[in-house]
Amino acid sequence: MMGWGYGMGLSGWLMMGALWLVLIIAAVAAVMWIFPRDTRGRARPVAGHTTALGQAPADPLSLLAERLARGEIDVQTYRALRAELTGTDRAAR
DSSP, rough: OTTSSOOOOOOOHHHHHHHHHHHHHHHHHHHHSSSSSSSSSOOOOOOSSSSSTSOOOSSSSHHHHHHHHTTTTTTHHHHHHHHHHOOOOOOOO
């Protein structure tokens, strides 16, 4: 007699449990993908705000020099920004 009983039976409960397990694992994987961590468990810094060694630059002038070295800015822009950072008026030579 089909449908003569209560509930889903053992196989139904196992399938529902497996579904929930897969959903939880997918949610944890999505969170780990969105918020990556380094090997020490710290949040990774935002791209473009670190030096080649992965350390924060010592000061804004070193970051500015790195941008010049990478070719992101030209010499005239470098001098203008350096003058702004140091407070000098020697922006263009």
